[in-house]
Amino acid sequence: MTFFYFATSTSPHYLLLLPLMRSQEFDIAIVGAGPAGTTLALSLAPTGKSIVVVEKAHFPREVICGDALSGQVNNVLKRMPDGIYQDFLHTVKKTPSWGIRFFSPGQDPLDLPFILTRTEGQEPPGYICPRVTFDDFLFQRLKRYSNIVIHEGEAVKTLNRFEGGIELSTDHRTIQARVIAGADGLNSVVRQTFSERQLDKSYFCMATRAYFEEVTGFHPENFIELIFLKELLPGYFWIFPEVNGRANVGLGLPFKDVIDKRICLKVVMEEMIRTHPLIAPRFRNATMVTKPKARGLALSRNLKNLSGERYLLLGDAALLVDPFTGEGIGLAMASAESAAAVIRESFESGDFSAATFKAYDKRIERRMGMEHSTSAAMQRFARYPWLFDRVVRKANRNQAFKELLASTFNNDNVRKKLVNPLFYARLLI
Numbered sequence: 001m002t003f004f005y006f007a008t009s010t011s012p013h014y015l016l017l018l019p020l021m022r023s024q025e026f027d028i029a030i031v032g033a034g035p036a037g038t039t040l041a042l043s044l045a046p047t048g049k050s051i052v053v054v055e056k057a058h059f060p061r062e063v064i065c066g067d068a069l070s071g072q073v074n075n076v077l078k079r080m081p082d083g084i085y086q087d088f089l090h091t092v093k094k095t096p097s098w099g100i101r102f103f104s105p106g107q108d109p110l111d112l113p114f115i116l117t118r119t120e121g122q123e124p125p126g127y128i129c130p131r132v133t134f135d136d137f138l139f140q141r142l143k144r145y146s147n148i149v150i151h152e153g154e155a156v157k158t159l160n161r162f163e164g165g166i167e168l169s170t171d172h173r174t175i176q177a178r179v180i181a182g183a184d185g186l187n188s189v190v191r192q193t194f195s196e197r198q199l200d201k202s203y204f205c206m207a208t209r210a211y212f213e214e215v216t217g218f219h220p221e222n223f224i225e226l227i228f229l230k231e232l233l234p235g236y237f238w239i240f241p242e243v244n245g246r247a248n249v250g251l252g253l254p255f256k257d258v259i260d261k262r263i264c265l266k267v268v269m270e271e272m273i274r275t276h277p278l279i280a281p282r283f284r285n286a287t288m289v290t291k292p293k294a295r296g297l298a299l300s301r302n303l304k305n306l307s308g309e310r311y312l313l314l315g316d317a318a319l320l321v322d323p324f325t326g327e328g329i330g331l332a333m334a335s336a337e338s339a340a341a342v343i344r345e346s347f348e349s350g351d352f353s354a355a356t357f358k359a360y361d362k363r364i365e366r367r368m369g370m371e372h373s374t375s376a377a378m379q380r381f382a383r384y385p386w387l388f389d390r391v392v393r394k395a396n397r398n399q400a401f402k403e404l405l406a407s408t409f410n411n412d413n414v415r416k417k418l419v420n421p422l423f424y425a426r427l428l429i
């Protein structure tokens with residue numbers, strides 16, 4: 001190890017030494033340690049490949065989010081190595097959630113359980129867990145593996161290809177890797193450097209979120225609640241029951257509407273809490289315990305251009321958020337699982353070409369394509385209050401139809417049913 005290797009950002013000579021620093025070399029570099037990045041690193045850890053994770057924040061770190069973990073999160077955790085799912089069940093504080101409650105624009109409720117037939121002792125199908133806790137749980141697991149090196153508090157600034165790999169630079173070091181995974185969220189530097197897949201404003205949403213205490217009226221099985229508002233469709237207000245008697249409360253709208261209608265999300269959210277007939281009574285004794293904070297989310301428009309020579313994009317970096325529900329954590333983790341499989345294959349064959357990594361795009365299309373199309377269609381339907389009201393009324397009258405709708409939320413693949421045109425015909429009859 002050289003003297004230069006030990007230089008730190010606090011060293012007075014640091015900036016002079018930077019150009020002379022030797023690159024660190026790894027098989028795989030992962031940019032970002034959110035659910036996508038940590039799931040990828042943990043899935044690849046048993047391969048023994050040398051992995052570096054570069055993360056700009058210091059953990060534990062806050063993320064503005066609804067904190068709802070879908071069944072997909074559970075499913076991926078179950079397949080991850082070294083008993084991580086059991087540790088999640090037994091060590092992480094979280095609220096078990098058994099379903100989803102919608103309020104239609106006409107204010108009719110519709111309860112959809114995540115599981116239609118329960119078995120004795122069944123684990124809850126979903127959870128609500130503060131991201132500060134969940135993300136840190138995954139992040140700390142990385143430290144158990146000697147082949148994973150973590151650089152925390154360092155943002156990747158630039159990436160360059162060289163013969164045999166990709167080099168990335170932070171303010172503190174340069175790193176060379178044979179494969180790079182972009183798991184660096186919405187404004188991904190990896191995506192912006194290499195990919196044609198770029199953010200499309202018409203699929204961009206803004207959401208604000210605050211924590212409250214003493215909100216009342218939750219479903220006894222902690223259903224997450226989405227309240228659709230006639231004047232703001234397809235936007236919705238959410239209330240999710242959290243641990244320690246807290247509620248995660250938020251409002252999300254298409255960015256275009258926020259700009260065109262000059263909407264201040266925080267003002268509208270506060271107004272609804274004061275005046276909306278469904279919401280106000282539940283907040284009568286509630287206290288806001290954190291200030292509302294906003295963050296953007298890019299809904300998935302298509303599933304193209306997710307990889308290229310020596311790189312793959314995961315989760316929000318790949319713009320993979322569900323266009324109807326805004327769910328992204330499960331999709332981020334599922335994309336990481338698929339990426340791990342393709343990266344393993346690329347090392348086995350020694351081929352890191354764009355053609356090899358196209359296998360990743362194909363896996364994502366197979367895994368998420370149906371669900372993506374259905375969600376995009378549901379998002380379009382949700383713009384019509386009369387149709388929305390009709391679907392909710394029909395589901396409340398017709399158990400078979402309700403179960404069909406419920407099945408869309410209860411595992412990775414059932415949305416296939418909804419691609420059947422008969423389903424859409426049934427909405428109208």
Ligand SMILES: Cc1cc2nc3c(=O)[nH]c(=O)nc-3n(C[C@H](O)[C@H](O)[C@H](O)COP(=O)(O)OP(=O)(O)OC[C@H]3O[C@@H](n4cnc5c(N)ncnc54)[C@H](O)[C@@H]3O)c2cc1C
Nearest residue numbers: 032034035036056065066067068156185207315316328329
């Ligand atoms: C208001 C709101 C509510 C939401 N609610 C839900 C919900 O309830 N359930 C759900 O499933 N999804 C929800 N989502 C979506 C969800 O938050 C994301 O889809 C999810 O965080 C994606 O995970 P990720 O690992 O891809 O990205 P992120 O969680 O964004 O992680 C990316 C990581 O990369 C790091 N990073 C960024 N740039 C760099 C860089 N240059 N160098 C190094 N590191 C970098 C960041 O610090 C971060 O830790 C919500 C989104 C919003 C905005």
